[in-house]
Amino acid sequence: MATKTNLQAVRDTLMEIMERDPSVVVMGEDVGPRGGVFRATQGLYEKFGPERVIDTPLAELSIVAVGLGMALNGYRPICEIQFADFIFPAFNQIVNEVARYRYRSNGAWTVPMIIRAPYGGGVSGGLYHSQSVEAFFTHVPGLYVLAPSTPKDIVGLLRSAAQAPDPVLFFEHKRLYGLVKGEVPDEYYEIPIGEGDIKRAGDDITVVSYGMTLHEAIKAADKLAETDGIQAEVIDLRTLFPPDLDLIYESVRKTGKVLIVHEDNLTGGWGAEIAARIAEDMFEWLDAPVMRLAGPDVPAVPYAPPFEKWFLPLADKIEAKMRELAEY
Amino acid sequence: MSVQEKVMTRPSDRLNEEQLLQMYYYMVLSRKLDERMWILNRQGKAPFHISGIGHEAIQVAQGFAMRKGHDWLFPHYRDIATCLILGVTPRQMLLALLGKEGDVFSRGRQMPEHFSYKPSKIVTVSSPVMTQAPQAVGVALASQLQGKDEVVVVGFGEGATSEGDFHEALNWAGIYHPPIVFVCQNNQYAISVHVKKQMPVENVADRAAAYNIRGVIVDGNDLLACYDVMVEAVERARRGEGPTLVEAKTYRPVPHSTADDDRSYRSREEVEQWKKRDPILLYEKYLMERGLLDEEKKAEVLKQVMQEVDDAVDFALHQPYPPVESAAEGVFGDFHLVKWPKAFKRNA
Structure with a gap:
């Protein structure tokens, strides 16, 4: 390998x-x-x-x-x-x-x-x-x-x-x-379009992400497990369209709590569609509102280093949001 | 490379009588079919129609200059005559007009005159103008890379040449010299906006110089002049001698579409003046002078055309619409490497 x-x-x-x-x-x-x-x-x-x-x-x-x-x-x-x-x-x-x-x-x-x-x-x-x-x-x-x-x-x-x-x-x-x-892997394989992946297993809350925030979410989840004993299941969408709702719903049935994290700004981001689907299809399974953490609604990532840090949903912000969801 | 090259040879001299009369037939067929489409719209039977009336000379010319089923057409939405020549039937035109089952362009999905007919290599056209030009360059580049002798003809109006797509397409064409002919049907109006407000140069063909390709201006109402220019452009492209931008100067004696009223932006006198230069009138005069057409023959052609038109209308009016469920189909093709999540319900 x-x-x-x-x-x-x-x-x-x-x-x-x-x-x-x-x-x-x-x-x-x-x-x-x-x-x-x-x-x-x-x-x-x-x-x-x-x-x-x-x-x-x-x-x-x-x-x-x-x-x-x-x-x-x-x-x-x-x-x-x-x-x-x-x-x-x-x-x-x-x-x-x-x-x-x-x-x-x-x-x-x-x-x-x-x-x-x-x-x-x-x-x-x-x-x-x-x-x-x-x-x-x-x-x-x-x-x-x-x-x-x-x-x-x-x-x-x-x-x-x-x-x-x-x-x-x-x-x-x-x-x-x-x-x-x-x-x-050395051997040839393909990953079907439309198939998400559980990147970190957990029973307490579900976190759905992709891209850089996926890696940040994993970091945050490991930290949260260590400090608070909360086990987050982190799902990597991998394919945004069509989104693997089967995998998300299976996790939500287990956890009842879901957080969607992406770097794109919040309003009208892909998380909005995922959240709406979960709310429509999984209402009875939810123990908390579907939460989202996303980039702020400003026109893209500003340049100065503190600005960029402010914009990006990095591990510390995700950890705080995960805690909020877990405690709901 | 000069902007406007004089056409030295006359391919039209090689057209035999049968071909000359065939061209006439297609001009009349396109015109009469088109007129009937207007009528069907005014009768409330067709929701929309966008017309090729007045543009038949360049359209017939390009159709005859192409190798049917071998060369590619990215049509202008007015190219009814060209599509008929390349193999679309009047019945198919009418099915598309009415959005009926059997519409080969789109099965009732697109507005009329959004041609698409793969057996004739007529590529599906959309409404945002000029998007097809850089796509046509792509097809031509692919032909060039594969060493095929296909030529790509791409049509558009002069208004569309203000779009960036036009300039990007010509830029690529100038760099790679793929086998493509750009054909502008300059009818002087982009809906209501006159060409003087559309561009700062006198001729669309002038722009070819900026991209180091050949530009040719032709009287777009003179069928044989158009044919000569098109044959030369197509065959040059086929021989690997590079792209041509052809500008056919013409006029649209009818409103932009059935939804337009041209009385608000141009005088009736202007329109009447141009009707005297109707491409069909001009060609009839030529054929009569050559002794190939007389009143009797004219009536015969008209009768044959009207039979085709009547048949097409009658056929299409009695065809069903596609089943409503079909509107939800065919967004994606079958693919073994996509797993559609069961819970993901497409809203369709």
Whole structure:
């Protein structure tokens, strides 16, 4: 079993996918000889050349749209948006085109493609290199939205995404690229889209998260167990759409208490949908209101270090919220 | 590379009489079908229609310049004539107009004239204008990379050239030179906004120079001139000689759509002036001068066209709507690596 960082997991899996499937092309800004600004595509250009690792003009709209066109004509593009913050010029193409091709043509035209985007704060990226943009896309029928946070999950889900008959948004938390290391099984495996994962078992409260806050929640849970003896079950959504409500509900039946944590701001965040579903479907099982802890409702993560710390739902804040829920 | 190149050869000289009359047939068929769609709307039978009237010359020209079922079309939403030539039937047009079962474009999901017909490589079109242009570049790039000899034709109006998608598409096309032809049907109005308020240059084709691709302006109401330009553009693309931006100058003698009233933004005199340059009138004059058409032959064509139109209308009006349940289907395709959580109930 190899130990890899999240970044290595992305890079190695892209390499593997391109080796296995000659229809896969990687395209985006600086993905060629530079290997991507985060080095996620390092080595691909040398191995597969400029026809399969395409350095594009600095134009997100057409990175996605040209990718869509290639998907119609024999290719399976993996488009990289350099920072999720810059995905908005492509928003119309993703929402009105990529997501709707199958439905609007009654299945005649389909778009098997992946759009990768590093997201999230904690890297002193300020307003425009820190955003969490997933909730804009979980809202749109026709897109699978993934946000794995460990090397093993990245490998398994990227392998699945690369076989999907429909478009996949693949969000990678950039703070976790080098921070998280984990074991990746040597034998080939895939992780189905739509399957969550219990990252820490517990009986007292349920915590649902993804991305950087998932790791913070695990830290907080370990601490809380030590100090207060409260055992939190921490669920990693991994796939945001479709969300694994089966796994969440099973946990809620056990704990009766649930906290949803994400870095994206609170209002209209993906946690709102999860909370609404739990409230509708699991009302009789709940011993406390569904709670949420999320980024504040300001326009993205402000730059100055104390600001960033204020914004991010890190372990200490999650621990306090978990305690509040447990004591309810 | 010059912005406006003079067309030196005349591919239209190679068209035989049968082809010339076929082109005429499609012009008339498209026009009469279109007029009937307006009527069906005014009768309350069709919720909406967006028209290709007045644009038939460039549409027929591009249809005949393409290899049917081999080349790709990302249509302009007015491209009724082109779609008919490439294989969409009048019945299919009418089913789409009415949103009936059997609508091959979208099975009743999209508004009329949102063409899509995979057997003819007509790619599904949406309403936000110009989104199709960079997609068309992607298809053309894929053809280029795979060494195929397909050409991609992408249509749009002049208003849409204000969108960023247009400029990004031309930029890519200029860098990679894939086999693509951009065809602008410049009818001078984006709904109500005149082209003078749309762009600071005189011609859409002028913009080609900025992207180092070939730009050509043609009289969009002159079928054979359009055909010559389109054949040259398509075949150049096929030979790997790069993209062309064709600007066909034309006019829309009818409102933007059935929901528009053009009396609020232009004079009747202007419209009447342009009706004298109706592409069908011009082409009839040409055919008559060449002795290929007379009043009798004209009446014969019209009769045949009206039979097709009547048949299509009659057929479509009597078809059922798709079952309501079908509206919830087909958001995602089957995939063995997705596990739909049982508790996640899609609201559909």
